[in-house]
Amino acid sequence: DAIVSLRNVTKTFPGGVKAVDNVSFDIAQNEFFALLGPSGCGKTTLLRMISGLETPTSGQIIIGGEDMALTPPNKRPTNMVFQSYAVFPHMTVAENVAYGLKVTGVPADETKRRVAEALEMVKLTHLAQRKPDQMSGGQRQRVALARALVKRPKVLLLDEPLSALDAKLRDEMRLELTRLQENVGITFIIVTHDQDEALSMASRIAVMDKGAVQQIATPSELYEQPTSRFIADFIGKVNLINAKVVSSSASKVVCDAKGLGRIELPHVGQAQGDIAIAVRPEKLKISEAQPKGASAIATEGKVRDVAYFGDTSHVVVRCKDDLELAVNVQNDKRAGGAGVERGQQVWIHWAPEDT
Ligand code: ADP
Ligand code: MG
Known part of the structure; x- marks a missing residue:
C-alpha cells in the first residue's frame, strides 16, 4: 500500500x-x-x-x-x-x-x-x-x-x-x-x-x-x-550538555555532566563514554530558591539575557563550568514577563524524565 x-x-x-x-x-x-x-x-x-x-x-x-x-x-x-x-x-x-x-x-x-x-x-x-x-x-x-x-x-x-x-x-x-x-x-x-x-x-x-x-x-x-x-539540534531548540557515562544499567544511566556534576537519568538505549544530554528549553524551570525534592536535576547560575516574546520569554543562564542553558518561560502578567532580570542569581531545575 x-x-x-x-x-x-x-x-x-x-x-x-x-x-x-x-x-x-x-x-x-x-x-x-x-x-x-x-x-x-x-x-x-x-x-x-x-x-x-x-x-x-x-x-x-x-x-x-x-x-x-x-x-x-x-x-x-x-x-x-x-x-x-x-x-x-x-x-x-x-x-x-x-x-x-x-x-x-x-x-x-x-x-x-x-x-x-x-x-x-x-x-x-x-x-x-x-x-x-x-x-x-x-x-x-x-x-x-x-x-x-x-x-x-x-x-x-x-x-x-x-x-x-x-x-x-x-x-x-x-x-x-x-x-x-x-x-x-x-x-x-x-x-x-x-x-x-x-x-x-x-x-x-x-x-x-x-x-x-x-x-x-x-x-x-x-x-x-x-x-x-x-x-535534536535541527528540530526546534535544544540544550545539549556534554557528559561522561559512569555506569549504565537497564533502568538508569549515571553520568558526570558539564555544570551539573553527577546526575542520574532514566535509561534510553545504549549509553557509554562521552554523550550529549538533550533537554528542551521549555522543560527547564527557573526559581529563586533551591528546588526541594531530591529527584530533580538542578544547578545554580546567573541570568545573562532575557528576551521577551509576548507569550514566552527566552532566558539564558550561565552556570558552573561555563555551561549555558536556554530556558523558555511562560510569561506572567503579574510578574511583568519572565519574572527574572539580567544579573539575577537563580536555580534551574528539571525532571530527569524530561531529558
Ligand atoms: P537541497 O535541495 O537540499 O538544498 P540539492 O538537492 O539542491 O539540495 O543539492 C544537493 C547537492 O547536490 C548540493 O551539493 C548541490 O550543489 C549538488 N547539486 C545539485 N544539483 C546539481 C547539478 N545539477 N550538478 C551538480 N551538482 C548539483
Ligand atoms: Mg532545494
Whole structure:
C-alpha cells in the first residue's frame, strides 16, 4: 500500500558530488510527507528523481507499484510545484491552469470542467480571468498549485512551496495546504528546510543530512525522541550538555555532566563514554530558591539575557563550568514577563524524565 517506494536511491553528479546517498523508504497513499534538512542536503535532487526530471545513478523508484526507471516525467503519476512557481505571464489564470491539459489533448469541455474544479480547490475562481502579473505572491502560488492539481496526479511534489511568501502569508498557506491535502486526497511530498513548516504540516518527516536520511518519524516523535544529536539540534531548540557515562544499567544511566556534576537519568538505549544530554528549553524551570525534592536535576547560575516574546520569554543562564542553558518561560502578567532580570542569581531545575 506504499504509493512511492525508494530503494537504495543514490545520485552522484558529474564531478563527484554525491547529492543523495543510498536512500530507502516508503510513502503511504494519502500521506502529507515532508523531506526536511539544511540547504544542500539533497532534498531537491531526491524530489526531482521522484518526478523523473533527474535520473538516479543507482537504485529504484517505484510509484504505484511500477518501477519508474524507463518512465519519462510526463508519463509519471506525479506533478511538481516548483520553488519559483512557474506561470505564464501572458496567459490568464484559467489559461495557465488549462495549458497542461490542452497540450495532452484533453477535450475542451472536460478541460473547462477540470479547470473550474482546480480553481475552486485553491479558491481562485473569482480571479480566473486575471493575468498573474496583476496578482500577489500568494495568489500566484495558488495558480501554480492549480496547474499541478488539474492534472490529477497521484502524488504532488512541492519544492519549498512557501519560501517566496512573507511570514504572515506563509502561516496562512501552511494551514491551507494541509486542508487542501485532506480534501483532494492526493499524496503530498513537500521539501523544506524550515522545521516549523515540516512539524506543523506533515504527517511524517524524513530528516536528511548530507544526502542521507537520518530519521523518519512523526513530528512529535522527532521532537520528543530524536535519534541523533544532529536531529535534536535541527528540530526546534535544544540544550545539549556534554557528559561522561559512569555506569549504565537497564533502568538508569549515571553520568558526570558539564555544570551539573553527577546526575542520574532514566535509561534510553545504549549509553557509554562521552554523550550529549538533550533537554528542551521549555522543560527547564527557573526559581529563586533551591528546588526541594531530591529527584530533580538542578544547578545554580546567573541570568545573562532575557528576551521577551509576548507569550514566552527566552532566558539564558550561565552556570558552573561555563555551561549555558536556554530556558523558555511562560510569561506572567503579574510578574511583568519572565519574572527574572539580567544579573539575577537563580536555580534551574528539571525532571530527569524530561531529558
Ligand atoms: P537541497 O535541495 O537540499 O538544498 P540539492 O538537492 O539542491 O539540495 O543539492 C544537493 C547537492 O547536490 C548540493 O551539493 C548541490 O550543489 C549538488 N547539486 C545539485 N544539483 C546539481 C547539478 N545539477 N550538478 C551538480 N551538482 C548539483
Ligand atoms: Mg532545494
